[in-house]
Structure formats: structure tokens, C-alpha cells
Amino acid sequence: MPNSLKLKSQHLCFGGTVAYYSHQSSTCHSEMNFAVYLPPQAQTQAVPILYYLSGLTCSEENFTVKAGAQRYAAEYGIMLVIPDTSPRQTGIPEEEASWDLGSGAGFYVDATIAPWQQYYQMYSYVTKELPALIAANFTVNIHKQGIFGHSMGGHGALICALKNPTQYLSVSAFAPICAPRSCPWGEKAFTAYLGTDREQWRAYDASELIKTQQLNYPILIDQGTADPFLKQQQLLPEVFESACQQVGQPLQLRYQEGYDHSYFTIATFMADHFRYHSTYLCQ
Amino acid sequence: MPNSLKLKSQHLCFGGTVAYYSHQSSTCHSEMNFAVYLPPQAQTQAVPILYYLSGLTCSEENFTVKAGAQRYAAEYGIMLVIPDTSPRQTGIPEEEASWDLGSGAGFYVDATIAPWQQYYQMYSYVTKELPALIAANFTVNIHKQGIFGHSMGGHGALICALKNPTQYLSVSAFAPICAPRSCPWGEKAFTAYLGTDREQWRAYDASELIKTQQLNYPILIDQGTADPFLKQQQLLPEVFESACQQVGQPLQLRYQEGYDHSYFTIATFMADHFRYHSTYLCQ
Numbered sequence: 001m002p003n004s005l006k007l008k009s010q011h012l013c014f015g016g017t018v019a020y021y022s023h024q025s026s027t028c029h030s031e032m033n034f035a036v037y038l039p040p041q042a043q044t045q046a047v048p049i050l051y052y053l054s055g056l057t058c059s060e061e062n063f064t065v066k067a068g069a070q071r072y073a074a075e076y077g078i079m080l081v082i083p084d085t086s087p088r089q090t091g092i093p094e095e096e097a098s099w100d101l102g103s104g105a106g107f108y109v110d111a112t113i114a115p116w117q118q119y120y121q122m123y124s125y126v127t128k129e130l131p132a133l134i135a136a137n138f139t140v141n142i143h144k145q146g147i148f149g150h151s152m153g154g155h156g157a158l159i160c161a162l163k164n165p166t167q168y169l170s171v172s173a174f175a176p177i178c179a180p181r182s183c184p185w186g187e188k189a190f191t192a193y194l195g196t197d198r199e200q201w202r203a204y205d206a207s208e209l210i211k212t213q214q215l216n217y218p219i220l221i222d223q224g225t226a227d228p229f230l231k232q233q234q235l236l237p238e239v240f241e242s243a244c245q246q247v248g249q250p251l252q253l254r255y256q257e258g259y260d261h262s263y264f265t266i267a268t269f270m271a272d273h274f275r276y277h278s279t280y281l282c283q
Numbered sequence: 284m285p286n287s288l289k290l291k292s293q294h295l296c297f298g299g300t301v302a303y304y305s306h307q308s309s310t311c312h313s314e315m316n317f318a319v320y321l322p323p324q325a326q327t328q329a330v331p332i333l334y335y336l337s338g339l340t341c342s343e344e345n346f347t348v349k350a351g352a353q354r355y356a357a358e359y360g361i362m363l364v365i366p367d368t369s370p371r372q373t374g375i376p377e378e379e380a381s382w383d384l385g386s387g388a389g390f391y392v393d394a395t396i397a398p399w400q401q402y403y404q405m406y407s408y409v410t411k412e413l414p415a416l417i418a419a420n421f422t423v424n425i426h427k428q429g430i431f432g433h434s435m436g437g438h439g440a441l442i443c444a445l446k447n448p449t450q451y452l453s454v455s456a457f458a459p460i461c462a463p464r465s466c467p468w469g470e471k472a473f474t475a476y477l478g479t480d481r482e483q484w485r486a487y488d489a490s491e492l493i494k495t496q497q498l499n500y501p502i503l504i505d506q507g508t509a510d511p512f513l514k515q516q517q518l519l520p521e522v523f524e525s526a527c528q529q530v531g532q533p534l535q536l537r538y539q540e541g542y543d544h545s546y547f548t549i550a551t552f553m554a555d556h557f558r559y560h561s562t563y564l565c566q
Contacts, residue, residue, distance in 0.1 A: 013547035
């Protein structure tokens with residue numbers, strides 16, 4: 001039973017169902033956790049899927065309880081799928097040593113370096129195993145998939161979309177890490193997971209990927225101006241914006257005055273992101 | 284400076300501001316925490332106030348991050364005030380001994396029994412000190428106050444409204460403890476805070492208070508049918524409903540099929556509660 005899901009808990013919400021699952025991942029060779037929101041429409045029809053990738057230190061729970069997204073998912077009839085941000089309890093000694101590497105910090109790459117490479121295959125997990133699992137277990141329209149995320153998960157959403165230009169029909173992000181090759185968080189994670197050859201890092205850097213692969217739909221990004229990580233040069237939206245301009249990729253990058261890096265910002269602009277995704281997923 | 288507030292953090296949200304404060308309480312003889320949401324309208328006019336009282340184990344943070352209320356508060360122009368559920372770190376030895384007594388479990392009564400009575404004065408704190416503090420520090424319309432809450436905080440909202448029929452203009456609750464004299468949670472807390480004379484408990488039991496004091500506005504209650512505490516006889520909405528019927532108090536008690544005790548339920552019906560409160564607060 002490769003697709004065997006373990007239901008951990010579920011709750012009615014806006015006429016649909018929030019459910020927390022775990023399963024044995026063949027990609028990450030460990031138990032993986034994810035949450036879903038099944039909108040009421042899923043009872044009678046195959047619904048589009050919107051994946052949400054979370055930021056550093058998060059599990060599948062943060063977005064599920066804080067973002068206020070279920071209201072919109074119920075309105076538009078979109079299923080939400082929220083994976084955890086990494087494998088957990090793999091036994092790797094360094095796994096819990098720091099908040100920005102290992103547990104809670106998978107960075108949505110396929111690690112090639114020991115000891116991470118046996119478990120930390122988050123890119124393949126999110127783009128291949130998880131969609132297949134959802135298709136096998138829920139009544140969904142697998143031809144209508146979008147993806148979005150926050151911070152590290154915004155980076156994840158961008159690279160998943162850019163590396164799979166026909167799999168996803170829409171991509172947006174809140175305060176994404178736009179150029180991980182060039183910021184401290186990305187340098188630390190990529191060195192550990194991918195090694196010291198910075199050429200290898202291009203495959204997981206949205207500001208590099210966009211130069212060779214554009215999308216036939218516009219990208220939406222919201223970035224708060226009071227976000228401390230913007231000032232610390234961890235996010236670098238201007239690098240991605242410049243790259244998009246060079247190749248003619250449509251990008252709506254909105255600087256939101258006074259907003260910070262928190263879920264209060266995400267909740268505020270959630271309606272706009274659903275409006276954007278619904279344009280591509282609900283036609 | 285009796286009204287000196289310490290701002291701990293703040294975040295823009297839906298055009299307004301979420302802010303966390305602490306202050307030295309003269310009522311509870313300790314440092315108390317609360318959160319507010321100031322809607323955008325507060326920049327130019329005196330806004331109505333809606334107090335939210337949280338349930339067992341909660342702090343001021345649970346509602347603030349989970350309920351999705353800011354969207355509606357911004358829409359209607361209502362300030363939210365969310366006190367913590369008890370004093371903290373008072374030095375009372377039993378304070379942290381159990382999750383349903385002491386820290387996180389103030390039960391919105393004025394304790395009369397040692398060692399609690401020196402600090403656990405939540406009824407007076409919520410109905411007197413906190414409103415005065417809000418009036419002194421924010422641009423509000425103190426004549427337009429409503430109150431609501433969840434579980435223990437639903438009990439708190441009901442008794443605050445019933446004991447102060449002109450101070451609050453509206454009251455609603457999610458899964459309130461409706462008859463604390465008659466349920467295990469209430470019996471434990473009232474015995475500790477008020478002593479073993481059950482006659483003294485009537486002053487803090489909504490199903491008793493309603494018999495002698497009705498409100499000139501209807502009460503709104505939402506109760507999920509899949510709430511485990513309903514089955515455990517901790518909430519007893521039928522006792523309150525019966526008492527309201529006896530005295531002719533208008534009550535809209537809605538049983539919500541399949542919903543549980545979580546914030547997913549609260550978020551689902553938040554819009555209805557704001558619509559109800561706005562009828563009385565925003566005229």
C-alpha cells in the first residue's frame with residue numbers, strides 16, 4: 001500500500017474539511033506530514049489543487065491555522081495541500097542543531113550531499129510524490145494545479161513552477177527568498193544540501209531559472225516593506241524583478257507599505273492571491 | 284502612571300494594527316497581557332469596542348492569530364480587545380499544577396478564597412480596569428461596547444453582559460460553558476476560587492443570572508454538534524436555553540452540525556458574529 005495515508009485529525013471548516021495526514025514517503029524515506037483543506041465542492045466534483053509551501057521553522061500547521069485561507073478555498077472550490085517543510089526525526093545528528101537547516105528547513109531541494117541526501121528530497125517529494133498521492137486519494141482535477149508559499153516556501157513555489165512550466169498553471173508568493181544563491185539562508189542550506197559548487201545551486205534559484213525558463217502566465221509576489229528579512233538582504237525581490245525584466249517574464253511585485261514577515265501580512269493579502277490563482281485554476 | 288502600557292509587538296493587518304501589550308494591573312496585582320486590533324477607521328474616528336474572552340489554556344494570542352477576525356473588524360470599523368485568560372507568574376504554588384485551574388483558567392470571576400483572591404480578580408479586571416485602560420489609551424467610543432468569547436470565555440462573556448446590562452450592547456459566544464455550577468470544569472474552578480458554598484456560585488453562572496436579569500437585546504450562541512465537551516456535559520447549552528425560555532430572554536442558539544470545539548469552527552462563524560455585533564455597535 002504505497003499510498004496509504006494515516007488520518008491524524010480532521011475538523012469541519014467553512015463547510016469543508018481540514019485534515020492532517022501522515023504517510024511513509026518513498027522519496028524521503030521517512031514519515032511525512034501534510035495538511036489539506038477539502039472545500040465543500042469536493043463532495044460532488046473534481047476540484048483544482050493549490051499547494052502551499054511554508055517557511056523556515058514551520059510545519060503544515062502554521063498556514064492551516066493562521067492564514068485564513070479556508071474561507072477563500074471554500075468560496076472558489078479549491079483544494080489546499082500544505083506539506084511539512086522537511087522530513088522529521090530521520091536520525092541525522094545535525095537535524096535539530098539549527099533552526100535554518102535540517103528539520104523545518106528542507107528548502108525544497110533534492111539534497112546530493114551526505115548525510116542529508118538519503119532523506120531531504122523535498123523537491124521531488126513536493127512536485128512528484130505528493131501530487132500523485134493527492135490524485136490517488138482525493139477527487140481532484142490533476143490538470144488544474146497551482147502553487148504558492150511564504151519566505152523559504154515562496155522560493156519553493158517559484159522554483160517548482162519554473163522547473164515544471166506545464167504542471168502548474170499559476171504561482172504566487174509572500175515575501176519569497178528570491179535569490180537563494182546570494183543570501184545567507186540560501187548559502188547555508190545549499191552548501192549543506194548541494195555542496196560547495198555554486199554552479200549546482202543555479203538549478204534551485206528562481207532568479208537563475210527564470211533566465212532560461214519563462215512561464216506563460218504572470219507571477220504575483222507580495223513583499224512587506226517593514227519585513228526585517230528584506231532589509232537583511234535575505235529575500236532580494238529586486239534581483240528576481242530584474243531577471244524577469246531581462247527576459248520579459250510578466251511579474252506583479254507589490255511592495256506593501258509597513259507590512260512585516262508575519263502571517264498577519266499573509267492573511268491580509270490572501271484574498272488577492274486566491275483571486276489570482278482562481279483565474280487560472282477555476283476556468 | 285497607573286495606565287502605563289508596555290507595547291510588546293505590533294503588526295499591520297488588513298490596514299489596521301494588531302498590537303500586544305502588557306501593563307501592571309491594580310486589580311490583579313500583577314502584570315497582565317492583552318492584545319488589540321485597531322481597525323483603519325480608528326485613525327480618524329472613535330470606534331466601537333468588541334471584547335473577546337478566550338477559553339481554557341489560551342493566552343491573548345490564540346484568537347489573535349487563529350480566528351480570522353481582523354478582516355471583519357476592519358470591514359465594520361470595530362476595535363478588538365483580547366485579554367489574557369488569567370494572571371501569570373504570581374508565585375501561587377498551585378498556579379501551574381493543572382490546565383483547568385490557575386494560569387490560563389481565571390474563569391472570569393473575582394476569587395474570594397486564598398491563595399487565589401489576591402491576584403485572580405478577572406471579573407473586575409475585564410469589566411472595569413480593562414475598559415478604563417482602553418478608554419484612556421485609544422480613540423474609542425466607550426458607549427459602544429460588545430463582548431463575546433469561546434468556551435470558558437463564552438461563559439465569561441455571558442456573565443459580564445448579564446451582570447452589566449447597560450455596559451455592553453451585545454453578547455455572543457462560541458461553545459460557551461453555560462452552566463458552570465453544574466459541570467466538572469465549573470465545579471473545580473468555583474470551588475477553588477469561590478469556596479464550597481454553592482450559593483455563592485450563582486453570581487457567576489449565566490443560567491442562574493438570566494433568571495433575575497434579562498437583556499434588552501438577543502443573545503447569539505453557536506454550538507458545534509461534534510464538540511466533545513458538549514457530550515461530556517461541560518457546556519450545557521440546553522440548561523441556558525431553558526432558563527432563557529422561562530424568562531422570555533431572546534436567544535439564538537444555533538447547533539452547527541459536525542463542527543467541533545476548535546478555532547476552525549470559530550473562524551467559520553466569525554462573519555455571523557460580527558454581523559450580529561455590528562447591528563448594535565455600529566449604528
